[in-house]
Amino acid sequence: MKKRIHIFWHFYLGILLSIVTISLFTIVYFSHIGEEYAIRAFVIDAKQVASYANANAQQAKINDFDWSLEIDKHGLRVSMLxxxxxxxxxxxxxxxxxxxxxxVYIDPKRDIYISLHPMTVGNDFLIVREIDFEKEFDKLNTYQKNEIKLNDEEDALNTQFQMTIIIGFVVAIALTLLVLLTWLKKFLRPIQQASLEWREGNLATRIDVTSPEPFYTLFVTMNKMAEDLENLIEEQKVMSFAMSHELRNPLNGLSLAIEVVAREHDYLKDDPAYNKLRRYASELENLSLNILTLAKVSNVESHATFETCNFSNLVAERVEFYSQSNPKIQYQSEIEPDLKLKALPLYLELIVDNIVSNAARYTKSMVTTKLQLSEKWVELIVIDNGPGIAPEQLDFAMMPFSRLDHSRSKSSGGFGLGLAIVGSAVKRLAGTIELTNNVSQGLTVRVKLPNNTH
Known part of the structure; x- marks a missing residue:
């Protein structure tokens, strides 16, 4: 089963991505602003240097392209072009x-700003550029060297300060979000707990609605949904009991009347219509009994006391019973001895009887029953070599009155209640049931019940 990412990790990752995006945007923005400021500062200094150079250049004879004039206490150099x-x-x-x-230009090789300024006399130009501190450090005076060292230290401190601010900002946001998400989890935890209870069939569970909006509305809605489901199931349960009880009286009367008529008229025993009538009455009586059984097993409010049962003996006895009842079917058993469970004996009997009888009803020639201990579970496995169930219908096989396909149709007998009764009984015993088609042919029913005798 694919592991799903928790919703809060989506929150964390989304917020982290937002912080990174904002940080990058801030860095790019301030880098752009810083570059504009640096260019403007360079132009102001360059104009001052050019003005000073123009004033002093008249005192010297300038014939050399490489002529250079150092401006004292300035991080710029000037030459004539x-x-x-x-x-x-x-x-x-x-x-x-x-x-x-x-x-303003930039020298891509040395990464320094350069500007040209016309000389006040003649058509020549003054080139004002930044000092290449790496290649021209030895040409700097003492003041400029100290200024560079101070600038480097200041840049390092600024970088450290900026990193401290960024880290502090991120940590503050992370802690704030952690507190908020922890607070949010506190309100979502009751939903998780209630959902687990509802999944187990405890629909009487309610969520505490003493919460702020929008949780209040959500909790009230979910409680109303649970209440409606509880009422619906209660109505269905009452109806099932009522139908079963109400049907049994006329069905018993019908069966009795059929037997009385048969005794008075012996020739009816060989009549096909009479035999069909008897079979239909018997099927209706079994249907009523199965509906009543399903309603009782599905009663999640039942708190019957479990007792220790020898599951191995029970399985062996029921398989032996069905092997004698169906001599045309070959029964194989692999039952681990003396496996005991704490359960209601009725539930265990319903599980074994319905699974084994279902397998006998649909198999071609063989039913294999296995009972084994697997870690913390006791596994009951029943395998037949019948037609199996269409893969797309496996999920519906546990539903009451489910009619699957033509190969498992009414001609095989039954009303589609057997697996529904098994599912309800297994659920009441905190177990699981799984239906799988065999590779060659047939169906495997695997029931896992908790090994709770320790």
Whole structure:
């Protein structure tokens, strides 16, 4: 059976995915904002540096492309570029943005910002760029080196602070959700407990409705559903008892009348119509008895005291009885001796009788009965070599009055109550029943009852 994921794990995973999505969105957003801020700050500094360089460049003779002017206490460097070399210089660069009518580029090899500023005299340009701290660290003055170290420490602290904030935020949300989900589980637990009780047939169980909305409405609705089902089953039970009792009196009278007529008229004993009438009366009487038995076994309010029963002896006796009653059928038994159960003897007899008689009714030639101990269960297995049951109808075989297919039809006898009685009795004994078709032919009925004698 495929294991299903608990609904709360869906909540946890959904919330975790939401947190991760929000975190990634926040990181991307602030990275974009941080980049815009860095570009704007660079332009402001670059303009200041270009203004300073223009003011001081007039004092020097500038004939060399590699001429460089260091701006004291600034993380930027400036150099001159002739107008003819601008396009070649910008070819490998990537345009980033234009801020305050200043074009900003980035050097993809060194990952630094670059901007061009026209000189106040002539057609040449000043190149203002960030310092490549990895390759040009030795060219920095003492102030700039200390500034870089402080910036690195500040970046590390900022990163640590951001991670602390993110982790704290996630932990706070997780703890809050854990408390909320634990609180939610407290209200859902009664549903689970009540559902288990209802599954066992205890429809009188009710859910405590002292809960906030929307649980209050849900619990009231479920209690009403259980009450309606309980009333419906009670009505059906009363009707079954009433029908069985009311039918038995006229049926007994009918049977008696048939026997009286037969005694007065001996020739009727050989009459086919008379024999059919007797058989129909007998079947109706058996039907009434079976309905009454099913109603009694299905009575979930019954609290009869269980007693220790020797299940091995019971199975052996009933199989022997059916083997004598049906000499044309070969019976095989593999019964583990001295297996005992705490149960109602009537329920055990109903289980064995109905399963073995069903197998005898539909088998071709053989019925195999096994009784064995399997871990914490006592297993009763009955196998026949009859037509079996269509796979799509296996789920309906336990329903009262179920007529399955033509091979298991009215001509075989019975009213479809045998397995229904077995199912109710097994349920009352806290066991399980399973129907499976054999690989070759026939049906296997496997009943598992708890080994409760220890």
């Amino acid at each position: 002739e107008a003819d070399g601008v396009l070649d210089y910008l070819a490998p660069m990537e345009f980033v943005a234009q801020v305050d009518r200043t074009d």
